[in-house]
Amino acid sequence: MTRKIHDLADAVVRRQLGRRDFIRRAGQMGIGAGAALYALNHAQSIAMAQNFDWQSHSGTSIKLLLNQHPYADAMIANLETFKAMTGIDVTYDVFPEDVYFDKVTAELSSGSTEYDVFMTGAYQTWQYGPAGWLVDLNEFIQDSAHTGPEYDWEDILPSLRASTAWSGVPGEALGGDGAKQWAIPWGFELNSIAYNRRVFDEHGLEPPTDMAELMETAAKITRDVDGMYGIGVRGSRSWATIHPGFLSGYSNFGERDFTMENGQLMAAMNTEGSKAFHRDWVQMIKESGPRDWSTYTWYQVGTDLGAGASGMIYDADILGYFMNGEGNAEAGNLAYAAFAPNPEAEAPTPNVWIWSLGMSNFSQRKDAGWLFMQWASSTDHALFGAREMDFVNPVRQSVWDDEAFQNRIAESYPGYLEQYQASAPGSRIYFTPQPLFFNLTTEWASSMQQMVGDQIPVDEGLDQLAESVNRQLRQAGL
Amino acid sequence: MATEAMTGAATNGAKRPLMRKVLPYLLSLPALLVCIGILIPFGTAAWYSMQRYNLAFPMTRGFIWFDNYIMLFQDPSFWHTVRVSLLYTFFTVGVQLLLGLGIALLLQRRTLFNNIMSILLLLPLMIAPAIASLMWRLMTNPNFGVLSYIVGLFGFTDFRWASAPSTALFTVVMIDTWVYTPFMMVLLLAGLRALPRQPFEAAELDGVPQSFVFFRITLPMLTPYIITAALFRMLESIQQFDIIYAMTQGGPGNTLMVFQVTAYLERYQYTNVGRSAAILMVLWVITFILSNIFIKQWLRLREKARGVA
Numbered sequence: 001m002t003r004k005i006h007d008l009a010d011a012v013v014r015r016q017l018g019r020r021d022f023i024r025r026a027g028q029m030g031i032g033a034g035a036a037l038y039a040l041n042h043a044q045s046i047a048m049a050q051n052f053d054w055q056s057h058s059g060t061s062i063k064l065l066l067n068q069h070p071y072a073d074a075m076i077a078n079l080e081t082f083k084a085m086t087g088i089d090v091t092y093d094v095f096p097e098d099v100y101f102d103k104v105t106a107e108l109s110s111g112s113t114e115y116d117v118f119m120t121g122a123y124q125t126w127q128y129g130p131a132g133w134l135v136d137l138n139e140f141i142q143d144s145a146h147t148g149p150e151y152d153w154e155d156i157l158p159s160l161r162a163s164t165a166w167s168g169v170p171g172e173a174l175g176g177d178g179a180k181q182w183a184i185p186w187g188f189e190l191n192s193i194a195y196n197r198r199v200f201d202e203h204g205l206e207p208p209t210d211m212a213e214l215m216e217t218a219a220k221i222t223r224d225v226d227g228m229y230g231i232g233v234r235g236s237r238s239w240a241t242i243h244p245g246f247l248s249g250y251s252n253f254g255e256r257d258f259t260m261e262n263g264q265l266m267a268a269m270n271t272e273g274s275k276a277f278h279r280d281w282v283q284m285i286k287e288s289g290p291r292d293w294s295t296y297t298w299y300q301v302g303t304d305l306g307a308g309a310s311g312m313i314y315d316a317d318i319l320g321y322f323m324n325g326e327g328n329a330e331a332g333n334l335a336y337a338a339f340a341p342n343p344e345a346e347a348p349t350p351n352v353w354i355w356s357l358g359m360s361n362f363s364q365r366k367d368a369g370w371l372f373m374q375w376a377s378s379t380d381h382a383l384f385g386a387r388e389m390d391f392v393n394p395v396r397q398s399v400w401d402d403e404a405f406q407n408r409i410a411e412s413y414p415g416y417l418e419q420y421q422a423s424a425p426g427s428r429i430y431f432t433p434q435p436l437f438f439n440l441t442t443e444w445a446s447s448m449q450q451m452v453g454d455q456i457p458v459d460e461g462l463d464q465l466a467e468s469v470n471r472q473l474r475q476a477g478l
Numbered sequence: 479m480a481t482e483a484m485t486g487a488a489t490n491g492a493k494r495p496l497m498r499k500v501l502p503y504l505l506s507l508p509a510l511l512v513c514i515g516i517l518i519p520f521g522t523a524a525w526y527s528m529q530r531y532n533l534a535f536p537m538t539r540g541f542i543w544f545d546n547y548i549m550l551f552q553d554p555s556f557w558h559t560v561r562v563s564l565l566y567t568f569f570t571v572g573v574q575l576l577l578g579l580g581i582a583l584l585l586q587r588r589t590l591f592n593n594i595m596s597i598l599l600l601l602p603l604m605i606a607p608a609i610a611s612l613m614w615r616l617m618t619n620p621n622f623g624v625l626s627y628i629v630g631l632f633g634f635t636d637f638r639w640a641s642a643p644s645t646a647l648f649t650v651v652m653i654d655t656w657v658y659t660p661f662m663m664v665l666l667l668a669g670l671r672a673l674p675r676q677p678f679e680a681a682e683l684d685g686v687p688q689s690f691v692f693f694r695i696t697l698p699m700l701t702p703y704i705i706t707a708a709l710f711r712m713l714e715s716i717q718q719f720d721i722i723y724a725m726t727q728g729g730p731g732n733t734l735m736v737f738q739v740t741a742y743l744e745r746y747q748y749t750n751v752g753r754s755a756a757i758l759m760v761l762w763v764i765t766f767i768l769s770n771i772f773i774k775q776w777l778r779l780r781e782k783a784r785g786v787a
Contacts, residue, residue, distance in 0.1 A: 291620035294641040294729050453644075
């Protein structure tokens with residue numbers, strides 16, 4: 001039986017058998033779809049190994065630093081495939097997100113050689129890269145001695161490749177000339193509306209199409225639906241409060257975080273347009289947000305939607321995806337809508353969060369580490385994650401085009417693909433890359449907390465914020 | 479045999495003066511090692527505090543004397559940090575002292591019930607403050623928290639606990655009090671039970687009112703214990719991190735940006751080692767001054783007690 005399923009999987013790899021036929025025939029043999037796909041994944045990995053010397057570092061051991069996340073879960077579930085293919089032993093530590101980035105910063109800044117590869121966000125590389133803690137991965141990607149012919153770098157969505165590359169010059173565009181590839185995109189999030197369709201249907205509501213409608217719909221839910229508030233958005237004293245829905249909406253009105261004046265970065269948070277958007281956002285939170293908004297991270301935003309405590313969220317699209325799954329009170333009731341808050345905007349402008357893989361410059365096993373990164377970001381592993389696990393959103397175009405993935409999403413998460421297709425064209429990182437990202441964006445979140453807490457009026461708060469940001473930029477010599 | 483015995487005695491005799499010389503150094507070695515273990519990080523922090531040292535800008539590292547301190551003192555947010563840290567310390571130590579003393583007085587008599595209660599009351603002290611904060615976050619959740627429900631019964635239907643600037647300090651002081659009051663209670667209870675019985679028996683025979691006994695006998699005799707307990711709590715409170723960080727990360731806004739939270743963010747999120755070290759050095763100076771005041775007071779009372787004796 002085992003021999004037969006492996007022969008069938010080999011036939012798929014040789015393109016002598018279609019994927020659907022493979023699963024059907026595996027079923028006839030009494031083998032479940034999950035087990036059959038594992039066998040197929042294994043066969044594809046072996047085929048990959050035939051074109052490239054994956055055994056070149058057999059016997060080496062590498063260590064990973066991972067965030068507790070479905071992307072990491074998918075990788076761990078498939079890790080034996082990598083070990084069998086390369087002979088490389090892989091160990092890992094997993095930390096919850098609350099402390100994850102502090103751990104990464106501590107490891108890298110101390111020059112620790114313990115971890116070879118780690119998960120990172122693109123924003124973090126603006127701090128880690130220029131500090132000399134990361135390897136410029138161009139040297140591996142462009143080198144056929146290190147990278148197998150199957151590794152299709154161009155298949156990774158262009159905007160994501162660009163967003164994880166930067167020259168290190170403050171204010172200079174991501175992915176521009178001289179940019180170093182600080183990380184490999186692994187999975188990403190757009191920001192859109194996920195809403196409780198059951199509640200919307202019961203109360204005759206439609207998903208909002210602009211900021212005024214968003215505020216109005218959220219207020220109506222808070223007012224009319226017992227035990228539910230209108231809109232879930234993040235609010236903790238952290239940079240993470242700014243980057244999802246808030247910056248996506250802010251950018252949709254053409255507002256920026258910084259402008260470049262005479263070669264110097266200048267804060268742009270106190271323009272008239274910015275003040276108007278902040279006023280709406282603050283009013284929306286006060287009227288229809290969670291009562292303890294100032295402690296809300298993505299976790300509370302997501303679980304409130306899944307538990308039926310909030311009517312909708314303007315946050316990472318994958319939150320709506322995960323909360324629609326089994327184990328949530330509102331499983332199957334959630335729906336998705338792309339969102340452009342500016343009535344005059346042509347399309348949504350989601351600010352992208354990209355979970356990526358980076359390599360420590362202090363790693364003693366860089367070549368083996370690159371083999372791992374190459375495998376973990378390969379088409380095969382991405383397909384495995386997208387089809388079998390919860391590895392959304394995949395970074396490869398070929399995975400988005402995969403029929404099995406599309407069918408799975410369309411069946412289990414209606415509307416998700418449409419939301420993605422409408423959001424993706426305008427999506428990119430809307431922050432200006434600069435190494436003080438965490439100081440200044442956390443201060444922005446802190447200012448917003450003061451505005452929502454009535455400690456300071458919006459206009460005055462933004463003027464003070466801009467003044468403080470400019471002072472810090474000058475002190476840092478930027 | 480006799481020669482061997484004499485040689486052995488001579489060797490032992492030679493060893494003894496050597497041992498006598500080395501022994502004091504051997505005995506003080508652990509203290510010396512501990513001292514070095516403390517002084518090296520302290521000296522490193524002091525050295526970093528006088529450098530422009532941001533890990534994200536390795537090329538700009540350099541010695542800048544007291545510029546980090548000058549920048550701190552010119553920054554209004556730093557003075558806010560000083561004010562909040564001192565307020566937090568004042569409220570936590572004050573409230574815990576009053577509660578700890580009250581509970582210790584109630585449990586002073588050695589009965590089975592009091593012994594059981596004194597053990598049960600220690601339980602919060604055995605919970606890590608960060609875990610305690612998570613428990614309190616659930617209890618104060620406005621949607622389903624049991625404390626939110628209880629205050630709602632008294633008409634406070636929109637009480638926002640740590641998420642509102644006006645009540646955030648109150649909330650974290652309350653959690654700190656829940657965790658650390660047993661510490662005060664244990665120290666003061668030990669003090670109360672160690673007080674000599676004669677003055678109390680004499681007062682009882684003379685029919686002296688209880689309030690007089692408390693203010694004129696109990697409190698003065700207990701003061702060294704109170705100072706010791708308050709000193710320990712003061713040192714911990716002014717360096718508070720885990721409860722505040724777990725509850726609000728220093729927010730809302732800058733409401734709870736105490737020394738340790740500010741220094742932690744500077745170091746681990748903003749990678750500004752120099753500024754973080756300067757903040758911690760200022761914290762050390764404040765702690766040193768406050769400790770000195772407490773210790774001098776304690777020594778004065780001890781001398782006074784000896785003089786009386």
